[in-house]
Amino acid sequence: MGEEDRVILHGMWASTYVKRVELALKIKGIPFEYVEEDLSNKSALLLKYNPVQKKVPVLVHNGKPICESLVILEYIDETWPSHGLQLLPKDPYERARVRFWAAYIQQLLESMAKLFNPDHKEAQEKALEEMYEKQRILEEGMREFFPEESPNVHPEKLGILDIMIVSTLGAFRAQEEVLGVKTLDPEKNPLLFSWVEALIQLPVVKEIIPPFEKLVSLLQFIKQNGIRF
Amino acid sequence: MDNEVKLHGFWPSPFVYRVIWALKLKGIEYDYIEEDLANKSELLLRYNPVYKKVPVLVHAGKPISESLVILEYIEEVWPHNPLLPKDPYERSVARFWINFATDKGRSAVRSLFWGGEDGEKEAAEQMFNFLKIIEEQALGDKKFFGGNSINMVDLIFAWFACWIQPMEQLVGIKVLEPSRLPRLHAWVKNFKEEPIIKENLPDPERLLEYYTRMRSNRMSKPN
Numbered sequence: 370m371g372e373e374d375r376v377i378l379h380g381m382w383a384s385t386y387v388k389r390v391e392l393a394l395k396i397k398g399i400p401f402e403y404v405e406e407d408l409s410n411k412s413a414l415l416l417k418y419n420p421v422q423k424k425v426p427v428l429v430h431n432g433k434p435i436c437e438s439l440v441i442l443e444y445i446d447e448t449w450p451s452h453g454l455q456l457l458p459k460d461p462y463e464r465a466r467v468r469f470w471a472a473y474i475q476q477l478l479e480s481m482a483k484l485f486n487p488d489h490k491e492a493q494e495k496a497l498e499e500m501y502e503k504q505r506i507l508e509e510g511m512r513e514f515f516p517e518e519s520p521n522v523h524p525e526k527l528g529i530l531d532i533m534i535v536s537t538l539g540a541f542r543a544q545e546e547v548l549g550v551k552t553l554d555p556e557k558n559p560l561l562f563s564w565v566e567a568l569i570q571l572p573v574v575k576e577i578i579p580p581f582e583k584l585v586s587l588l589q590f591i592k593q594n595g596i597r598f
Numbered sequence: 599m600d601n602e603v604k605l606h607g608f609w610p611s612p613f614v615y616r617v618i619w620a621l622k623l624k625g626i627e628y629d630y631i632e633e634d635l636a637n638k639s640e641l642l643l644r645y646n647p648v649y650k651k652v653p654v655l656v657h658a659g660k661p662i663s664e665s666l667v668i669l670e671y672i673e674e675v676w677p678h679n680p681l682l683p684k685d686p687y688e689r690s691v692a693r694f695w696i697n698f699a700t701d702k703g704r705s706a707v708r709s710l711f712w713g714g715e716d717g718e719k720e721a722a723e724q725m726f727n728f729l730k731i732i733e734e735q736a737l738g739d740k741k742f743f744g745g746n747s748i749n750m751v752d753l754i755f756a757w758f759a760c761w762i763q764p765m766e767q768l769v770g771i772k773v774l775e776p777s778r779l780p781r782l783h784a785w786v787k788n789f790k791e792e793p794i795i796k797e798n799l800p801d802p803e804r805l806l807e808y809y810t811r812m813r814s815n816r817m818s819k820p821n
Contacts, residue, residue, distance in 0.1 A: 462657075465667050
Protein backbone atom coordinates (compact mmCIF):
# COMPACT_ATOMS: atom_id res chain seq x y z
CA MET A 370 0.00 0.00 0.00
CA GLY A 371 1.66 3.23 -1.01
CA GLU A 372 1.62 5.85 -3.70
CA GLU A 373 -0.32 3.69 -6.15
CA ASP A 374 -3.32 3.37 -3.82
CA ARG A 375 -6.34 4.95 -5.42
CA VAL A 376 -9.47 5.13 -3.31
CA ILE A 377 -12.77 6.44 -4.67
CA LEU A 378 -16.02 6.63 -2.73
CA HIS A 379 -19.29 6.79 -4.64
CA GLY A 380 -21.87 8.35 -2.37
CA MET A 381 -24.86 10.58 -1.80
CA TRP A 382 -24.63 13.59 0.51
CA ALA A 383 -27.46 12.61 2.86
CA SER A 384 -26.94 8.87 3.05
CA THR A 385 -26.31 7.45 6.53
CA TYR A 386 -24.56 4.49 4.96
CA VAL A 387 -22.19 6.70 2.98
CA LYS A 388 -21.39 8.77 6.08
CA ARG A 389 -20.17 5.62 7.82
CA VAL A 390 -17.58 5.02 5.13
CA GLU A 391 -16.58 8.68 4.86
CA LEU A 392 -15.96 8.79 8.59
CA ALA A 393 -13.97 5.56 8.59
CA LEU A 394 -11.70 6.82 5.82
CA LYS A 395 -11.18 10.18 7.54
CA ILE A 396 -10.57 8.63 10.95
CA LYS A 397 -7.89 6.42 9.48
CA GLY A 398 -6.45 9.28 7.44
CA ILE A 399 -6.90 7.50 4.10
CA PRO A 400 -6.95 9.95 1.19
CA PHE A 401 -9.86 9.39 -1.17
CA GLU A 402 -11.80 10.92 -4.04
CA TYR A 403 -15.51 11.42 -3.61
CA VAL A 404 -18.07 11.01 -6.39
CA GLU A 405 -21.57 12.33 -5.70
CA GLU A 406 -24.21 10.10 -7.28
CA ASP A 407 -27.64 11.28 -8.36
CA LEU A 408 -29.74 8.37 -7.15
CA SER A 409 -32.56 9.23 -9.54
CA ASN A 410 -30.08 9.01 -12.41
CA LYS A 411 -27.39 6.53 -11.45
CA SER A 412 -24.07 6.68 -13.24
CA ALA A 413 -23.00 3.87 -15.55
CA LEU A 414 -20.00 3.42 -13.27
CA LEU A 415 -22.15 2.85 -10.19
CA LEU A 416 -24.25 0.29 -12.04
CA LYS A 417 -21.08 -1.45 -13.18
CA TYR A 418 -19.59 -1.49 -9.67
CA ASN A 419 -22.76 -2.53 -7.87
CA PRO A 420 -24.92 -4.38 -10.38
CA VAL A 421 -26.73 -6.40 -7.72
CA GLN A 422 -27.93 -3.64 -5.38
CA LYS A 423 -27.31 -0.53 -7.51
CA LYS A 424 -26.73 1.41 -4.28
CA VAL A 425 -24.26 3.68 -2.55
CA PRO A 426 -21.84 3.58 -0.86
CA VAL A 427 -19.40 1.82 -3.14
CA LEU A 428 -15.73 1.99 -2.29
CA VAL A 429 -13.41 1.48 -5.24
CA HIS A 430 -9.87 0.55 -4.27
CA ASN A 431 -7.43 0.35 -7.15
CA GLY A 432 -10.32 -0.33 -9.50
CA LYS A 433 -11.99 -3.03 -7.39
CA PRO A 434 -15.42 -2.25 -5.95
CA ILE A 435 -16.56 -3.09 -2.43
CA CYS A 436 -20.25 -2.72 -1.55
CA GLU A 437 -22.35 -2.66 1.65
CA SER A 438 -21.27 -0.16 4.31
CA LEU A 439 -20.42 -2.63 7.09
CA VAL A 440 -18.55 -4.87 4.65
CA ILE A 441 -16.62 -1.78 3.52
CA LEU A 442 -15.75 -0.84 7.12
CA GLU A 443 -14.30 -4.31 7.76
CA TYR A 444 -12.38 -4.07 4.49
CA ILE A 445 -10.94 -0.69 5.41
CA ASP A 446 -9.82 -1.98 8.81
CA GLU A 447 -8.18 -5.06 7.30
CA THR A 448 -6.55 -3.30 4.37
CA TRP A 449 -5.09 -0.37 6.30
CA PRO A 450 -4.33 -1.96 9.64
CA SER A 451 -1.48 0.27 10.70
CA HIS A 452 -3.11 3.43 9.46
CA GLY A 453 -4.13 5.41 12.54
CA LEU A 454 -6.33 3.41 14.83
CA GLN A 455 -8.18 0.12 14.49
CA LEU A 456 -11.90 0.40 13.98
CA LEU A 457 -12.47 -2.99 15.58
CA PRO A 458 -10.83 -4.20 18.81
CA LYS A 459 -8.12 -6.86 18.67
CA ASP A 460 -9.70 -9.41 20.99
CA PRO A 461 -12.11 -11.80 19.17
CA TYR A 462 -14.72 -11.67 21.93
CA GLU A 463 -14.67 -7.86 21.99
CA ARG A 464 -14.91 -7.89 18.19
CA ALA A 465 -17.97 -10.12 18.45
CA ARG A 466 -19.59 -7.70 20.89
CA VAL A 467 -18.91 -4.74 18.61
CA ARG A 468 -20.27 -6.59 15.56
CA PHE A 469 -23.37 -7.60 17.50
CA TRP A 470 -24.16 -4.04 18.50
CA ALA A 471 -23.24 -2.60 15.09
CA ALA A 472 -25.87 -4.93 13.59
CA TYR A 473 -28.34 -3.82 16.26
CA ILE A 474 -27.76 -0.14 15.51
CA GLN A 475 -28.47 -0.99 11.87
CA GLN A 476 -31.84 -2.39 12.97
CA LEU A 477 -32.49 0.81 14.89
CA LEU A 478 -31.82 2.77 11.70
CA GLU A 479 -34.36 0.63 9.84
CA SER A 480 -36.95 1.39 12.54
CA MET A 481 -36.22 5.09 12.23
CA ALA A 482 -36.60 4.96 8.44
CA LYS A 483 -40.18 3.69 8.92
CA LEU A 484 -41.03 7.02 10.57
CA PHE A 485 -40.59 8.72 7.21
CA ASN A 486 -43.11 6.57 5.37
CA PRO A 487 -46.26 8.67 4.99
CA ASP A 488 -48.61 5.98 6.22
CA HIS A 489 -51.59 6.40 8.50
CA LYS A 490 -51.27 7.66 12.06
CA GLU A 491 -51.36 4.24 13.74
CA ALA A 492 -48.41 3.01 11.70
CA GLN A 493 -46.51 6.15 12.70
CA GLU A 494 -47.22 5.57 16.39
CA LYS A 495 -46.29 1.92 16.13
CA ALA A 496 -43.02 2.84 14.39
CA LEU A 497 -42.27 5.37 17.11
CA GLU A 498 -42.83 2.81 19.86
CA GLU A 499 -40.62 0.33 18.05
CA MET A 500 -37.85 2.91 17.76
CA TYR A 501 -38.06 3.90 21.44
CA GLU A 502 -37.92 0.26 22.48
CA LYS A 503 -34.84 -0.35 20.36
CA GLN A 504 -33.20 2.77 21.78
CA ARG A 505 -33.94 1.57 25.28
CA ILE A 506 -32.27 -1.77 24.58
CA LEU A 507 -29.33 -0.01 22.94
CA GLU A 508 -28.97 2.35 25.90
CA GLU A 509 -28.82 -0.63 28.28
CA GLY A 510 -26.42 -2.51 26.06
CA MET A 511 -24.08 0.44 25.72
CA ARG A 512 -24.00 0.92 29.50
CA GLU A 513 -22.17 -2.41 29.62
CA PHE A 514 -19.56 -1.03 27.26
CA PHE A 515 -19.01 2.15 29.22
CA PRO A 516 -18.76 1.57 32.96
CA GLU A 517 -18.36 5.31 33.56
CA GLU A 518 -21.35 7.55 33.06
CA SER A 519 -20.72 8.47 29.44
CA PRO A 520 -18.39 7.18 26.72
CA ASN A 521 -15.00 8.82 26.56
CA VAL A 522 -15.00 10.26 23.10
CA HIS A 523 -11.52 10.86 21.75
CA PRO A 524 -10.67 11.38 18.10
CA GLU A 525 -7.80 8.91 18.51
CA LYS A 526 -10.07 6.22 19.92
CA LEU A 527 -13.00 6.20 17.52
CA GLY A 528 -14.25 2.84 16.34
CA ILE A 529 -17.10 1.16 14.52
CA LEU A 530 -19.64 1.79 17.28
CA ASP A 531 -18.85 5.51 17.34
CA ILE A 532 -19.27 5.54 13.56
CA MET A 533 -22.57 3.66 13.72
CA ILE A 534 -23.92 5.84 16.53
CA VAL A 535 -23.11 9.18 14.96
CA SER A 536 -24.21 8.18 11.45
CA THR A 537 -27.52 6.80 12.73
CA LEU A 538 -28.38 9.33 15.44
CA GLY A 539 -26.23 12.36 14.60
CA ALA A 540 -28.93 14.04 12.51
CA PHE A 541 -31.58 13.75 15.22
CA ARG A 542 -32.29 17.47 15.32
CA ALA A 543 -33.13 17.56 11.62
CA GLN A 544 -35.33 14.47 12.03
CA GLU A 545 -37.16 16.03 14.99
CA GLU A 546 -37.72 19.21 13.00
CA VAL A 547 -39.50 17.23 10.29
CA LEU A 548 -41.36 14.69 12.42
CA GLY A 549 -42.37 16.97 15.29
CA VAL A 550 -41.43 14.30 17.84
CA LYS A 551 -38.25 13.58 19.75
CA THR A 552 -36.10 10.98 18.04
CA LEU A 553 -33.40 11.15 20.71
CA ASP A 554 -34.68 12.02 24.17
CA PRO A 555 -31.96 13.03 26.67
CA GLU A 556 -34.18 11.94 29.56
CA LYS A 557 -34.94 8.49 28.20
CA ASN A 558 -31.47 7.89 26.78
CA PRO A 559 -28.90 9.97 28.68
CA LEU A 560 -25.94 7.83 27.61
CA LEU A 561 -26.82 7.80 23.90
CA PHE A 562 -27.65 11.50 23.95
CA SER A 563 -24.39 12.58 25.59
CA TRP A 564 -22.45 10.24 23.32
CA VAL A 565 -24.01 11.71 20.18
CA GLU A 566 -23.51 15.28 21.41
CA ALA A 567 -19.84 14.58 22.10
CA LEU A 568 -19.36 12.97 18.69
CA ILE A 569 -20.97 15.75 16.66
CA GLN A 570 -18.54 18.24 18.24
CA LEU A 571 -15.53 16.45 16.82
CA PRO A 572 -13.92 18.20 13.83
CA VAL A 573 -13.79 14.97 11.81
CA VAL A 574 -17.55 14.51 12.28
CA LYS A 575 -18.34 18.18 11.59
CA GLU A 576 -16.65 17.73 8.20
CA ILE A 577 -19.17 15.12 7.11
CA ILE A 578 -22.46 16.20 8.71
CA PRO A 579 -24.86 17.48 6.02
CA PRO A 580 -26.11 21.08 6.32
CA PHE A 581 -29.17 21.28 8.60
CA GLU A 582 -31.57 23.14 6.30
CA LYS A 583 -30.68 21.02 3.29
CA LEU A 584 -31.25 17.83 5.26
CA VAL A 585 -34.55 19.08 6.69
CA SER A 586 -35.79 19.84 3.15
CA LEU A 587 -34.81 16.40 1.94
CA LEU A 588 -36.42 14.63 4.90
CA GLN A 589 -39.61 16.62 4.37
CA PHE A 590 -39.61 15.64 0.72
CA ILE A 591 -39.06 11.97 1.60
CA LYS A 592 -41.85 12.04 4.16
CA GLN A 593 -44.30 13.60 1.72
CA ASN A 594 -43.40 11.32 -1.16
CA GLY A 595 -42.57 8.09 0.64
CA ILE A 596 -39.24 7.49 -1.01
CA ARG A 597 -37.35 4.59 0.50
CA PHE A 598 -33.68 5.37 1.03
CA MET B 599 -13.04 -26.76 31.60
CA ASP B 600 -11.85 -23.21 30.91
CA ASN B 601 -12.13 -23.47 27.15
CA GLU B 602 -15.39 -25.35 26.97
CA VAL B 603 -17.56 -24.67 23.97
CA LYS B 604 -21.34 -24.97 24.24
CA LEU B 605 -23.97 -24.38 21.60
CA HIS B 606 -27.58 -23.60 22.44
CA GLY B 607 -29.74 -24.60 19.48
CA PHE B 608 -33.07 -25.69 18.10
CA TRP B 609 -33.23 -28.63 15.69
CA PRO B 610 -35.14 -27.03 12.73
CA SER B 611 -33.04 -23.88 12.70
CA PRO B 612 -30.80 -23.31 9.68
CA PHE B 613 -29.01 -20.61 11.69
CA VAL B 614 -28.03 -23.19 14.29
CA TYR B 615 -26.84 -25.59 11.60
CA ARG B 616 -24.46 -22.98 10.24
CA VAL B 617 -22.68 -22.95 13.57
CA ILE B 618 -22.75 -26.74 13.92
CA TRP B 619 -21.11 -27.10 10.50
CA ALA B 620 -18.48 -24.45 11.23
CA LEU B 621 -17.53 -26.13 14.51
CA LYS B 622 -17.39 -29.60 12.95
CA LEU B 623 -15.49 -28.45 9.86
CA LYS B 624 -12.84 -27.08 12.19
CA GLY B 625 -12.93 -30.14 14.44
CA ILE B 626 -13.97 -28.17 17.52
CA GLU B 627 -15.45 -30.19 20.38
CA TYR B 628 -18.62 -28.76 21.85
CA ASP B 629 -21.64 -29.58 23.97
CA TYR B 630 -25.02 -29.14 22.33
CA ILE B 631 -28.03 -27.95 24.31
CA GLU B 632 -31.43 -28.27 22.64
CA GLU B 633 -33.69 -25.36 23.55
CA ASP B 634 -37.45 -25.53 23.55
CA LEU B 635 -38.27 -22.16 22.01
CA ALA B 636 -41.77 -22.29 23.44
CA ASN B 637 -40.21 -22.59 26.87
CA LYS B 638 -36.80 -20.89 26.81
CA SER B 639 -34.25 -21.77 29.45
CA GLU B 640 -33.10 -19.25 32.05
CA LEU B 641 -29.63 -19.64 30.64
CA LEU B 642 -30.69 -18.70 27.12
CA LEU B 643 -32.53 -15.61 28.34
CA ARG B 644 -29.47 -14.60 30.34
CA TYR B 645 -27.08 -15.23 27.43
CA ASN B 646 -29.20 -13.51 24.79
CA PRO B 647 -31.42 -10.96 26.50
CA VAL B 648 -31.70 -8.78 23.38
CA TYR B 649 -33.14 -11.32 20.93
CA LYS B 650 -33.83 -14.35 23.17
CA LYS B 651 -32.95 -16.56 20.19
CA VAL B 652 -30.69 -19.40 19.15
CA PRO B 653 -27.98 -20.05 18.19
CA VAL B 654 -25.93 -18.88 21.15
CA LEU B 655 -22.33 -20.00 21.36
CA VAL B 656 -20.77 -20.01 24.80
CA HIS B 657 -16.98 -20.13 24.87
CA ALA B 658 -15.21 -20.27 28.23
CA GLY B 659 -18.40 -18.97 29.82
CA LYS B 660 -18.78 -16.01 27.46
CA PRO B 661 -21.89 -15.93 25.24
CA ILE B 662 -21.99 -14.85 21.60
CA SER B 663 -25.30 -14.37 19.76
CA GLU B 664 -26.32 -13.92 16.12
CA SER B 665 -25.13 -16.62 13.73
CA LEU B 666 -23.04 -14.32 11.51
CA VAL B 667 -21.26 -12.83 14.52
CA ILE B 668 -20.68 -16.35 15.86
CA LEU B 669 -19.22 -17.53 12.55
CA GLU B 670 -16.78 -14.62 12.38
CA TYR B 671 -15.79 -15.34 16.00
CA ILE B 672 -15.18 -19.02 15.29
CA GLU B 673 -13.12 -18.08 12.24
CA GLU B 674 -10.92 -15.75 14.30
CA VAL B 675 -10.42 -17.98 17.32
CA TRP B 676 -9.86 -21.17 15.29
CA PRO B 677 -8.31 -19.99 12.00
CA HIS B 678 -7.36 -23.49 10.72
CA ASN B 679 -9.57 -24.89 7.94
CA PRO B 680 -10.50 -21.34 7.02
CA LEU B 681 -14.07 -20.46 6.08
CA LEU B 682 -13.27 -17.07 4.63
CA PRO B 683 -10.66 -16.11 2.01
CA LYS B 684 -7.38 -14.63 3.29
CA ASP B 685 -7.31 -11.74 0.83
CA PRO B 686 -9.25 -8.71 2.15
CA TYR B 687 -10.89 -8.07 -1.22
CA GLU B 688 -12.04 -11.66 -1.62
CA ARG B 689 -13.31 -11.56 1.96
CA SER B 690 -15.33 -8.46 1.17
CA VAL B 691 -16.93 -10.28 -1.77
CA ALA B 692 -17.79 -13.25 0.45
CA ARG B 693 -19.24 -10.93 3.09
CA PHE B 694 -21.22 -9.10 0.43
CA TRP B 695 -22.98 -12.33 -0.56
CA ILE B 696 -23.52 -13.31 3.05
CA ASN B 697 -25.10 -9.91 3.61
CA PHE B 698 -27.20 -10.25 0.46
CA ALA B 699 -28.49 -13.67 1.50
CA THR B 700 -29.37 -12.33 4.94
CA ASP B 701 -31.08 -9.22 3.62
CA LYS B 702 -32.87 -10.20 0.42
CA GLY B 703 -32.99 -13.93 1.02
CA ARG B 704 -34.84 -13.61 4.28
CA SER B 705 -37.60 -11.44 2.83
CA ALA B 706 -37.97 -13.77 -0.16
CA VAL B 707 -38.34 -16.74 2.18
CA ARG B 708 -40.86 -14.96 4.35
CA SER B 709 -43.01 -14.02 1.35
CA LEU B 710 -42.92 -17.58 0.07
CA PHE B 711 -43.89 -19.08 3.39
CA TRP B 712 -46.53 -16.66 4.52
CA GLY B 713 -47.74 -15.38 1.12
CA GLY B 714 -51.50 -15.73 0.76
CA GLU B 715 -53.50 -17.24 -2.10
CA ASP B 716 -52.58 -14.70 -4.76
CA GLY B 717 -49.27 -13.86 -3.15
CA GLU B 718 -47.82 -17.33 -3.66
CA LYS B 719 -47.06 -17.08 -7.38
CA GLU B 720 -45.53 -13.65 -6.95
CA ALA B 721 -43.53 -14.78 -3.94
CA ALA B 722 -42.23 -17.72 -5.95
CA GLU B 723 -41.16 -15.41 -8.78
CA GLN B 724 -39.45 -13.09 -6.27
CA MET B 725 -37.62 -16.09 -4.87
CA PHE B 726 -36.66 -17.28 -8.33
CA ASN B 727 -35.24 -13.87 -9.26
CA PHE B 728 -33.21 -13.85 -6.09
CA LEU B 729 -31.88 -17.34 -6.81
CA LYS B 730 -31.05 -16.43 -10.39
CA ILE B 731 -28.80 -13.60 -9.18
CA ILE B 732 -27.15 -15.99 -6.72
CA GLU B 733 -26.58 -18.61 -9.40
CA GLU B 734 -25.19 -16.22 -11.98
CA GLN B 735 -23.17 -13.86 -9.86
CA ALA B 736 -22.31 -15.54 -6.60
CA LEU B 737 -21.89 -19.15 -7.72
CA GLY B 738 -21.07 -18.83 -11.40
CA ASP B 739 -19.26 -21.90 -12.70
CA LYS B 740 -17.75 -22.86 -9.36
CA LYS B 741 -18.56 -26.13 -7.64
CA PHE B 742 -19.16 -24.33 -4.36
CA PHE B 743 -19.54 -20.70 -3.40
CA GLY B 744 -16.14 -21.10 -1.78
CA GLY B 745 -14.58 -22.49 -4.97
CA ASN B 746 -13.38 -26.08 -4.81
CA SER B 747 -14.31 -26.42 -1.17
CA ILE B 748 -17.16 -25.06 0.90
CA ASN B 749 -16.77 -21.87 2.87
CA MET B 750 -18.92 -19.53 4.96
CA VAL B 751 -20.95 -18.41 1.95
CA ASP B 752 -21.99 -22.03 1.28
CA LEU B 753 -23.03 -22.39 4.92
CA ILE B 754 -25.21 -19.29 4.63
CA PHE B 755 -26.85 -20.41 1.39
CA ALA B 756 -27.40 -23.88 2.80
CA TRP B 757 -30.93 -22.82 3.52
CA PHE B 758 -31.61 -23.49 -0.16
CA ALA B 759 -30.07 -26.94 0.08
CA CYS B 760 -32.41 -28.31 2.73
CA TRP B 761 -34.97 -25.92 3.98
CA ILE B 762 -36.54 -24.69 0.77
CA GLN B 763 -37.64 -28.17 -0.25
CA PRO B 764 -40.20 -28.79 2.51
CA MET B 765 -41.38 -25.22 1.99
CA GLU B 766 -41.86 -25.84 -1.75
CA GLN B 767 -43.85 -28.96 -0.90
CA LEU B 768 -46.02 -27.08 1.53
CA VAL B 769 -46.71 -24.16 -0.76
CA GLY B 770 -47.03 -26.42 -3.81
CA ILE B 771 -44.63 -24.48 -5.99
CA LYS B 772 -41.21 -25.69 -7.05
CA VAL B 773 -38.79 -22.77 -7.22
CA LEU B 774 -35.43 -24.52 -7.40
CA GLU B 775 -36.16 -26.24 -10.71
CA PRO B 776 -33.17 -28.01 -12.28
CA SER B 777 -34.16 -26.71 -15.72
CA ARG B 778 -34.37 -23.08 -14.55
CA LEU B 779 -31.47 -23.10 -12.06
CA PRO B 780 -29.16 -25.90 -13.21
CA ARG B 781 -25.97 -24.77 -11.48
CA LEU B 782 -27.67 -24.03 -8.18
CA HIS B 783 -29.40 -27.39 -8.38
CA ALA B 784 -26.02 -29.07 -8.87
CA TRP B 785 -24.64 -27.11 -5.93
CA VAL B 786 -27.44 -28.41 -3.67
CA LYS B 787 -26.48 -31.97 -4.55
CA ASN B 788 -22.75 -31.35 -4.09
CA PHE B 789 -23.27 -29.52 -0.82
CA LYS B 790 -25.35 -32.29 0.71
CA GLU B 791 -22.76 -34.87 -0.30
CA GLU B 792 -19.86 -33.16 1.47
CA PRO B 793 -18.69 -35.43 4.31
CA ILE B 794 -19.38 -33.26 7.37
CA ILE B 795 -22.55 -31.79 5.90
CA LYS B 796 -23.96 -35.18 4.96
CA GLU B 797 -23.75 -36.37 8.56
CA ASN B 798 -25.36 -33.20 9.90
CA LEU B 799 -28.58 -32.43 8.12
CA PRO B 800 -32.11 -32.03 9.46
CA ASP B 801 -34.60 -34.78 8.72
CA PRO B 802 -36.74 -33.57 5.75
CA GLU B 803 -39.89 -35.38 6.93
CA ARG B 804 -39.61 -33.86 10.35
CA LEU B 805 -39.00 -30.41 8.86
CA LEU B 806 -42.05 -30.69 6.65
CA GLU B 807 -44.15 -31.67 9.62
CA TYR B 808 -42.78 -28.74 11.64
CA TYR B 809 -43.42 -26.21 8.86
CA THR B 810 -46.90 -27.57 8.26
CA ARG B 811 -47.77 -27.11 11.91
CA MET B 812 -46.20 -23.64 12.03
CA ARG B 813 -48.10 -22.45 9.00
CA SER B 814 -51.47 -23.78 10.08
CA ASN B 815 -51.01 -22.40 13.59
CA ARG B 816 -50.27 -18.91 12.36
CA MET B 817 -53.02 -18.94 9.76
CA SER B 818 -55.64 -20.10 12.20
CA LYS B 819 -54.84 -17.26 14.57
CA PRO B 820 -57.14 -14.25 14.29
CA ASN B 821 -55.50 -11.09 12.96
